């Protein structure tokens with residue numbers, strides 16, 4: 001993969017003025033997406049994700065800042081140049097936006113009208129439908145398809161002009177988990193096969209976890225944390241990022257149960273409830289053994305989970321560590337020195353649950 005920047009947003013502000021009210025939807029955001037990235041932008045509703053990505057193809061003109069896409073200054077383009085630039089930036093949305101009265105083939109071929117002769121268009125549509133696995137649905141109408149199939153049609157249509165970039169704005173939010181996975185897998189395949197750069201906006205870190213190589217977390221118009229996926233998942237710095245990750249790795253659900261247990265609510269002074277996060281091949285067993293051998297610290301595992309992110313194992317353990325206070329401190333230091341992210345969990349802290 002090359003490190004060529006394909007999208008460069010610099011110091012973007014987007015401010016809306018509505019009925020005497022001012023909303024700073026995006027505040028001083030800079031973002032670089034490299035060719036071949038699947039870049040996740042995650043945040044809760046209202047964080048400013050949609051507004052930020054709409055700046056990429058100038059569906060939203062920023063109040064301040066600069067936008068460069070594939071080496072072009074998007075803000076300097078005239079309307080004709082902008083139309084051409086936009087054909088290289090496909091978009092898909094939560095509500096597929098298909099034309100109900102046209103067949104699947106006509107929906108997919110619509111962006112090619114006036115660009116390709118009829119025969120060529122037919123060929124191209126057949127190829128696009130094949131790419132998304134819907135060849136046999138060409139003559140059906142949108143109403144005859146499932147949500148997942150409709151999104152595949154929308155993806156095929158977004159690819160009609162051979163874009164370099166695909167922006168996915170909550171494209172899987174209306175789909176069930178299994179269908180979501182199959183759409184995400186399709187995006188990943190298109191990323192590889194077509195060298196398609198993907199910007200994936202979502203409020204679900206699960207989606208990011210499945211296919212993204214990089215992620216930015218947005219809150220109140222700002223990117224509060226960003227980085228490559230494995231680093232962010234193993235060493236999140238902001239509580240919001242940790243919270244998204246804990247939901248994606250099912251740890252929040254586990255914590256809810258753990259926090260209700262009497263044993264964790266009544267820890268003695270020689271006990272600590274901690275979360276350990278670690279990357280790579282190091283497994284839990286040697287660590288636990290090591291803590292006992294070196295410091296006599298006993299670790300009782302309450303929950304364990306290993307995820308494979310970008311071919312890298314990422315472990316998560318919730319344990320009660322027991323030992324003399326100075327030994328616990330030494331064990332804590334040992335974990336940190338070994339590159340393990342160790343966090344103290346407080347059962348009385350309702351925020352985590």
Ligand SMILES: Nc1ncnc2c1ncn2[C@@H]1O[C@H](COP(=O)(O)OP(=O)(O)OP(=O)(O)O)[C@@H](O)[C@H]1O
Pocket residue numbers: 016017018023024025043044045046047048049050051052170
């Ligand atoms: N055209 C507009 N006029 C006024 N305010 C707007 C406009 N578009 C967005 N906003 C406001 O900007 C803020 C960010 O909205 P945005 O849609 O970008 O967030 P989001 O993170 O994508 O959330 P969601 O997933 O709910 O769309 C919100 O407070 C929203 O109300």
